[in-house]
Amino acid sequence: xxxxxxxxxxxxxxxxxxxxxxxxxxxxxxxxxxxxxxxxxxxxxxxxxxxxxxxxxxxxxxxxxxxxxxxxxxxxxxxxxxxxxxxxxxxxxxxxxxxxxxxxxxxxxxxxxxxxxxxxxxxxxxxxxxxxxxxxxxxxxxxxxxxxxxxxxxxxxxxxxxxxxxxxxxxxxxxxxxxxxxxxxxxxxxxxxxxxxxxxxxxxxxxxxxxxxxxxxxxxxxxxxxxxxxxxxxxxxxxxxxxxxxxxxxxxxxxxxxxxxxxxxxxxxxxxxxxxxxxxxxxxxxxxxxxxxxxxxxxxxxxxxxxxxxxxxxxxxxxxxxxxxxxxxxxxxxxxxxxxxxxxxxxxxxxxxxxxxxxxxxxxxxxxxxxxxxxxxxxxxxxxxxxxxxxxxxxxxxxxxxxxxxxxxxxxxxxxxxxxxxxxxxxxxxxxxxxxx
RNA sequence: GUGGGCGUAGCUCAGUCGGUUAGAGCGCCAGGUUGUGGUCCUGGAGGCCGUGGGUUCAAAUCCCACCGCUCACCCCA
Numbered sequence: 101x102x103x104x105x106x107x108x109x110x111x112x113x114x115x116x117x118x119x120x121x122x123x124x125x126x127x128x129x130x131x132x133x134x135x136x137x138x139x140x141x142x143x144x145x146x147x148x149x150x151x152x153x154x155x156x157x158x159x160x161x162x163x164x165x166x167x168x169x170x171x172x173x174x175x176x177x178x179x180x181x182x183x184x185x186x187x188x189x190x191x192x193x194x195x196x197x198x199x200x201x202x203x204x205x206x207x208x209x210x211x212x213x214x215x216x217x218x219x220x221x222x223x224x225x226x227x228x229x230x231x232x233x234x235x236x237x238x239x240x241x242x243x244x245x246x247x248x249x250x251x252x253x254x255x256x257x258x259x260x261x262x263x264x265x266x267x268x269x270x271x272x273x274x275x276x277x278x279x280x281x282x283x284x285x286x287x288x289x290x291x292x293x294x295x296x297x298x299x300x301x302x303x304x305x306x307x308x309x310x311x312x313x314x315x316x317x318x319x320x321x322x323x324x325x326x327x328x329x330x331x332x333x334x335x336x337x338x339x340x341x342x343x344x345x346x347x348x349x350x351x352x353x354x355x356x357x358x359x360x361x362x363x364x365x366x367x368x369x370x371x372x373x374x375x376x377x378x379x380x381x382x383x384x385x386x387x388x389x390x391x392x393x394x395x396x397x398x399x400x401x402x403x404x405x406x407x408x409x410x411x412x413x414x415x416x417x418x419x420x421x422x423x424x425x426x427x428x429x430x431x432x433x434x435x436x437x438x439x440x441x442x443x444x445x446x447x448x449x450x451x452x453x454x455x456x457x458x459x460x461x462x463x464x465x466x467x468x469x470x471x472x473x474x475x476x477x478x479x480x481x482x483x484x485x486x487x488x489x490x491x492x493x494x495x496x497x498x499x500x501x502x503x504x505x506x507x508x509x510x511x512x513x514x515x516x517x518x519x520x521x522x523x524x525x526x527x528x529x530x531x532x533x534x535x536x537x
Numbered sequence: 538g539u540g541g542g543c544g545u546a547g548c549u550c551a552g553u554c555g556g557u558u559a560g561a562g563c564g565c566c567a568g569g570u571u572g573u574g575g576u577c578c579u580g581g582a583g584g585c586c587g588u589g590g591g592u593u594c595a596a597a598u599c600c601c602a603c604c605g606c607u608c609a610c611c612c613c614a
Binding site: 166 | 543573575606611
């Protein structure tokens with residue numbers, strides 16, 4: 101290999117053409133990213149979400165609080181650094197930044213409920229492995245300023261709509277409620293009491309979790325632990341009547357919308373500011389990395405971030421890389437490179453000059469026009485036109501300049517006709533872009 | 538941090554009981570009469586065989602070290 105630079109480990113370049121990275125993952129071409137992002141934006145717009153863009157750089161403290169001091173993310177998996185006594189972090193997720201922005205700019209004063217969506221890169225410092233990058237890309241929404249069950253339902257609905265719109269069908273939506281922190285404490289106590297006698301049989305991980313983050317024990321993937329958990333107390337039996345009613349309402353709304361889901365009492369989140377509804381979307385096609393998106397209510401986060409007033413809120417976050425895996429698995433058709441309407445081939449210096457100028461004119465009129473920039477032979481220019489899949493190729497040489505007519509070749513069939521220079525743009529627009537003609 | 542795998546052309550990969558000038562397919566470039574693409578034919582460019590050291594008459598091939606990449610474990614917003 102040569103001595104040039106390499107991209108940072110765990111990052112990847114998005115190129116005009118698709119390729120396979122060293123880990124064997126297909127990296128989608130830029131046109132596909134554009135298409136997918138465009139579709140996400142379209143659906144978001146239809147659901148009346150407004151875009152928010154926050155900096156990639158945030159104060160470390162914001163993320164530490166927003167994600168939870170005790171979590172591994174904050175402990176060791178963030179890109180954090182110091183400069184002139186300020187602690188910076190490359191954001192590992194976008195919920196805390198959005199809430200920060202909401203509070204900072206008093207977005208509640210825009211009136212009504214704030215329905216925001218975002219899409220952009222995030223960072224983790226963890227060891228990269230297959231499909232898990234240090235720079236990855238997320239999209240999601242945050243609905244701030246209401247605890248109404250309809251906000252929960254709309255959040256789930258817009259998430260589902262995006263995957264539907266993109267043509268991903270094999271999905272499973274799991275839902276649960278966490279209730280409120282006070283009731284959860286009671287539940288955690290009950291869970292601890294229940295698991296106490298089994299301590300010997302639990303894995304190291306689970307014992308550690310039982311200490312630090314007891315709800316996550318429910319996440320265990322070990323069969324024998326799942327057996328133990330079979331008869332464990334259920335969170336749902338501990339939540340308040342209000343929480344229960346909220347959850348029922350959310351479920352009813354989703355059913356009304358025709359959104360299918362399964363209840364999963366073991367779907368949990370560890371931190372206190374997560375409340376009430378929680379959900380996760382997974383695709384069985386993806387094996388181990390099946391989670392496409394997840395979210396839930398975080399009615400206490402704003403206060404954790406310093407707000408005097410609580411800001412009830414719910415959102416979801418989803419990974420772009422995962423989404424592409426799902427699109428690949430589902431063999432969903434995506435657009436390729438944009439192809440030129442017209443390639444203009446020039447023969448000789450005089451023609452080159454005319455072509456260069458005319459190219460600009462045709463572009464101004466709305467056509468996608470390509471030309472040779474290397475002074476190559478006509479044959480090479482034709483080859484190039486073919487490679488780029490141009491619909492038409494114009495051939496301009498001495499004869500054409502003399503007659504003031506372009507030789508216009510329709511590439512698929514190969515027929516040629518002469519079109520007077522004066523009529524060129526009308527002719528081509530009519531053929532290639534009837535909507536703009 | 539721990540364990541495994543892999544580094545040969547732009548890409549995918551052959552080639553290792555050590556032995557002429559290191560190969561294929563694809564891609565790229567150029568020709569196959571004057572100014573015409575795709576298919577076909579011909580030719581060409583492009584490699585410090587990851588780096589450094591060692592063994593040997595001789596190393597892509599054997600040995601050692603290093604570097605890089607990668608997968609898995611841990612963890613997962």
